[in-house]
Amino acid sequence: MYVWIWRTLPGGLPGKLVGSALLIAAISALLLFLVFPWIEPSLPFNDITVE
Amino acid sequence: MRTDRMRVDGREDSDLDRPIWEQPAASDDGYPAGADATQYLDVANGPPVPAVAPARRSGRHQAVPEKSRLGSRDDEPSAGRDQARPSSHSSDAADPATNGARDRPRGSLVRTGIRGLGQTLITGGLIVLLFVVYELFITDLMTDQRQEELTDELVQNWENDDPTLGPDLPGGGLSQIPIGDGFAFIRIPALGADYVRVVVEGTTTDALTQGPGHYVDSAMPGELGNFSLAGHRTGKGSPFIDLDVLAPGDAVVIETGDTYFTYRVLGDPATGDFGADASGIPGQQIVSPQDVEVVYPIPGVDDATIVPTSAYLTLTTCHPKFSNEQRLIIHAVLDGPGLPKAEYPDGPPALTEN
Numbered sequence: 001m002y003v004w005i006w007r008t009l010p011g012g013l014p015g016k017l018v019g020s021a022l023l024i025a026a027i028s029a030l031l032l033f034l035v036f037p038w039i040e041p042s043l044p045f046n047d048i049t050v051e
Numbered sequence: 052m053r054t055d056r057m058r059v060d061g062r063e064d065s066d067l068d069r070p071i072w073e074q075p076a077a078s079d080d081g082y083p084a085g086a087d088a089t090q091y092l093d094v095a096n097g098p099p100v101p102a103v104a105p106a107r108r109s110g111r112h113q114a115v116p117e118k119s120r121l122g123s124r125d126d127e128p129s130a131g132r133d134q135a136r137p138s139s140h141s142s143d144a145a146d147p148a149t150n151g152a153r154d155r156p157r158g159s160l161v162r163t164g165i166r167g168l169g170q171t172l173i174t175g176g177l178i179v180l181l182f183v184v185y186e187l188f189i190t191d192l193m194t195d196q197r198q199e200e201l202t203d204e205l206v207q208n209w210e211n212d213d214p215t216l217g218p219d220l221p222g223g224g225l226s227q228i229p230i231g232d233g234f235a236f237i238r239i240p241a242l243g244a245d246y247v248r249v250v251v252e253g254t255t256t257d258a259l260t261q262g263p264g265h266y267v268d269s270a271m272p273g274e275l276g277n278f279s280l281a282g283h284r285t286g287k288g289s290p291f292i293d294l295d296v297l298a299p300g301d302a303v304v305i306e307t308g309d310t311y312f313t314y315r316v317l318g319d320p321a322t323g324d325f326g327a328d329a330s331g332i333p334g335q336q337i338v339s340p341q342d343v344e345v346v347y348p349i350p351g352v353d354d355a356t357i358v359p360t361s362a363y364l365t366l367t368t369c370h371p372k373f374s375n376e377q378r379l380i381i382h383a384v385l386d387g388p389g390l391p392k393a394e395y396p397d398g399p400p401a402l403t404e405n
Contacts, residue, residue, distance in 0.1 A: 001167070001170055001174075002170060028181060031178065031181055031182075031185075032181070032184075032185050032189050036181075036182055036185045036189075040186075041256050044374075044375045
């Protein structure tokens with residue numbers, strides 16, 4: 001998968017580096033601000049109330 | 052296309068002689084089969100051929116580099132050849148839509164599988180690491196930002212004398228505070244001179260993400276009964292991360308619209324014994340998550356007919372850290388009457404006693 005992404009990215013080595021950085025940033029942001037907040041309530045780390 | 056036509060003219064069967072993994076797959080080039088066949092017939096002037104077969108071949112031949120096609124024509128076993136041309140061909144293998152995967156001998160398939168598994172595991176590990184970063188740092192950033200907004204809103208509401216934020220007004224604003232709205236400040240000098248959080252109404256997930264939350268059925272600050280708060284131990288600003296360092300006698304100051312209420316952790320300040328209070332209520336306890344008695348009007352007393360005669364404060368958070376196994380509970384009791392903010396512009400003495 002990573003090999004395929006690297007080969008698919010355009011623009012020679014600089015373009016590939018920039019493209020990789022953008023991809024990493026985009027995926028990280030997606031995880032941090034959408035996926036994790038969405039999945040977090042169902043994980044057992046944050047039950048702090050008595051009920 | 053040229054070699055394609057030559058093949059069909061001269062050695063039409065050669066595809067059938069090839070190993071099974073070299074044989075053409077179904078057309079995947081998107082060409083209309085009829086058009087392709089017409090083109091073929093016009094240019095090559097060859098004998099009529101069934102329309103479908105050349106279309107299939109042309110799809111195959113366009114996808115395969117010339118070099119590998121030449122190689123495939125002799126009937127030698129393909130293992131050594133496949134290993135000798137890795138880079139030009141592995142792109143086919145990576146794309147399951149083409150027939151590339153079948154080009155590979157078994158050893159290569161195993162290697163591809165193991166590599167895929169390894170990459171998947173590494174990716175999973177990175178995602179878990181990122182989740183840890185999220186829990187420990189990103190949620191803190193979000194909550195800190197939200198706390199600042201809540202602080203501004205609360206101060207503004209107090210200045211505007213918003214009636215929905217009057218928990219100590221006659222008649223009690225208890226049910227009037229919308230879930231998630233800030234209505235008081237909590238200060239704990241033992242956790243740092245600058246420790247201050249906005250207390251929000253409610254203990255829903257959303258409310259607690261913003262700060263310590265007030266159990267909606269429990270008393271309000273200064274009221275007889277049990278003013279109970281839940282707060283996150285780790286992440287979400289970690290308001291209650293160090294709750295375990297609170298000792299008997301430590302102050303917890305609640306600031307409402309016009310009053311400071313100073314609560315003190317139960318127990319004997321001299322010996323540090325949490326269980327020394329005459330009421331029998333411990334200053335600190337660790338309970339199971341189902342022990343709701345800790346937030347009852349009289350902590351630990353499961354009898355609604357007994358009217359509370361003291362104003363308690365209870366803080367709940369998870370225990371141990373990073374776990375929801377148990378709950379860490381702090382009980383405190385109101386120390387003297389509430390102090391009007393107008394008379395103590397610099398805050399109550401409890402804030403500076405350390």
